[in-house]
Amino acid sequence: MNSRPRNSLKLISEKFGVSPTTVSRVLSGQAQKYRISPETEKAIKDFAAKENFTPNPIAKGLRLKKTHTIGLIIPDIANPFFAGIASQVVNVARTHGYSIVLCDSEENPALEKQSIELLWARQVDGMILCPVGQTPDYLERYAREQRPLVLVDRVFPGLGLPYVSADNFTGAKNATAHLLDNGHRRIACLQGMVGTAPSEARVGGYTAALKERGVPFDPRLVVGDSFGEQSGYLDTKLLIRATPDITAIFAMSNLLALGALRALREENRSVPGDISVIAFDDQPYLAHLSPPLTTVAQPHLEMGAAAVKLLLDEMRAPSSATKSGLYLPTSLVIRQSVRKLD
Amino acid sequence: MNSRPRNSLKLISEKFGVSPTTVSRVLSGQAQKYRISPETEKAIKDFAAKENFTPNPIAKGLRLKKTHTIGLIIPDIANPFFAGIASQVVNVARTHGYSIVLCDSEENPALEKQSIELLWARQVDGMILCPVGQTPDYLERYAREQRPLVLVDRVFPGLGLPYVSADNFTGAKNATAHLLDNGHRRIACLQGMVGTAPSEARVGGYTAALKERGVPFDPRLVVGDSFGEQSGYLDTKLLIRATPDITAIFAMSNLLALGALRALREENRSVPGDISVIAFDDQPYLAHLSPPLTTVAQPHLEMGAAAVKLLLDEMRAPSSATKSGLYLPTSLVIRQSVRKLD
DNA sequence: TCAATCTGCGCAAACGATTGTGTTGACACG
DNA sequence: CGTGTCAACACAATCGTTTGCGCAGATTGA
Secondary structure, three states, X not given: OOOOOOOOHHHHHHHHOOOHHHHHHHHOOOOOOOOOOHHHHXXXXXXXXXXXXXXXXXXXXXXXXXXXXXXXXXXXXXOHHHHHHHHHHHHHHHHOOOEEEEEEOOOOHHHHHHHHHHHHHOOOOEEEEOOOOOOOOHHHXXXXXXXXXXXXXXOOOOOOOOEEEEOHHHHHHHHHHHHHHOOOOOEEEEOOOOOOHHHHHHHHHHHXXXXXXXXXXXXXXXXXXXXOHHHHHXXXXXXXXXXXXXXXXXXXXXXXXXXXXXXXXXXOOOOXXXXXXXXXXXXXXXXXXXXXXXXXXXXXXXXXXXXXXXXXXXXXXXXXXXXXXXXXXXEEEOOOOOOOOO | OOOOOOOOHHHHHHHHOOOHHHXXXXXXXXXXXXXXXXXXXXXXXXXXXXXXXXXXXXXXXXHHOOOOEEEEEEOOOOOHHHHHHHHHHHHHHHHOOOEEEEEEOOOOHHHHHHHHHHHHHOOOOEEEEOOOOOOOOHHHHHHHOOOOEEEEOOOOOOOOOOEEEEOHHHHHHHHHHHHHHOOOOOEEEEOOOOOOHHHHHHHHHHHHHHHHHOOOOOHHHEEOOXXXXXXXXXXXXXXXXXXXXXXXXXXXXXXXXXXXXXXXXXXXXXXXXXXXXXXXOOXXXXXXXXXXXXXXXXXXXXXXXXXXXXXXXXXXXXXXXXXOEEEEOOEEEOOOOOOOOO
């Protein structure tokens, strides 16, 4: 009733009067190495093709201790940024013969840790992780244990784990420079979760640009503590009350920008008439907002692809000398949310 | 070097001077059923907890022919609609002890078929599929083979497979009625891929609403053949040339609406001043467009959750009498893209 | 005292592949 | 005729679990 016999090496071998060994060797292309006769080989191959039989990966996994499976942990797969990463991870992995087991940590460090353990227990060959929190703690252990694990986006350099991230520093620096070029001097900065590498790097780029132009840095202009829409909304509201002289807002995520727009609309500030806005991370719909938003585009597709490739390297070489991090360049997409001041 | 010994029943059993059988029974909660002494039980349990050992799922899968794994095939994980479904699938599956193997068919029927085969070969216990094409052909086989498989969104009723979808008919009907209520009579309809259930149902709802109000149906007003942005853009362009008297556009997807907006902007038609627009499928950013778009919200989170539950049912009951389909209600989200005509 | 019952486990065969090491029969060569 | 070579495979162990029986010793009842 519940049994779905399917095929197996044994079944096939009986059908041809040979041993499972022979079938296995034929199907793994070792036929001539083991001098299987061409007739036997052809018969078996034809049959396998007709039934499109593949040796059971579970049994294979048990024997070979390789599951051809990669774990992927994402803080929120419904977030387009991460969905984009995931899509490339899935596709590149597939072309290399790997399947993806997907976990969603729901922006929850505890669940993230749990998922990591789950995936290792499930014998994945390697893992790609977009960490959620600030504290790597247990990640360090995996680094020591030499497990194939690569970090994406919210990376932790210095942990001894390979990682790939956008060049947040330069991206933010260029965006800020763009605002400065357009005459803005009082530029507010809606940052993301403090302590995370992307947020720190972006704020770093922001201050670097200011310093380069000799514009004084005002700590009151750097606000926020989350990448979410709520935070963008609230902090923008507070901002235009506390420092009404700002002429531009640099929102360090997509959602922060949306929140900012909502707040500005409620406060009857026009964009870019009264206040210019730059977002971080491009998404198709940003072009359709009112106004179309200027933003720093992250190469999130490339990030996903790069992560898989780094991981594959890591998986074949038990662990080369130093784990290399990878920063991918961003690009400034100029639309219509920045006004030129005179 | 490559060997990661880890733990195993055998290792643990040797540590406690018992047999692997005993350890297995303790860890699967069969201790008293097999009269394992409380001391032995506790010792083993404590050790397992400390090392947080779990019996190797691969070996378990081989023995039990159950992998506690569900396959999920999505046409495009980067599409927020599908990403939303996926997020719920992952989460609900997790709470039931199942992991998700994710495949992306890239809107490609051939790749879809290939992915299905891959997943079955990988011994998934069940599968959730968002089909891409119009022709079910090979799906029928799985229905006959009684495999646990549930369809989502682009469903095929009458195939003998359980499915879950939004109530596209009623959703479209209500949206059209909303336009009619606002005085619109010449309502164009940007449909999706013809032959797919969602598109047919939505067009069905549209015509039903017209008929109910006695508004004549004009076939020239129903155009398009894809859910993509390009199609929305192009067909809108053509539409306002061919039938300039339209006062409203019902775009039957998100992306179609974006395309329509782009075309209308280029043609200098204001929304909703000159032309009203209703979209299908709500996404957070629609509220931030100019103007905020009125749309038919699909319960895509619920759809994902329902799919998993249907699948779990299917997996425990080899196959009850008739496979039931499930239509989840939509809701009309009224924003500012529909103008009241007088 | 002997059989019956109970306690507390162990044996060994799967599950479906992979692999190092045989084994067998045919043929060649000297 | 003896031996060596070669073609064409087969054996059996192994990966880590689960599970239907089975079994030895202790206790109990009559």
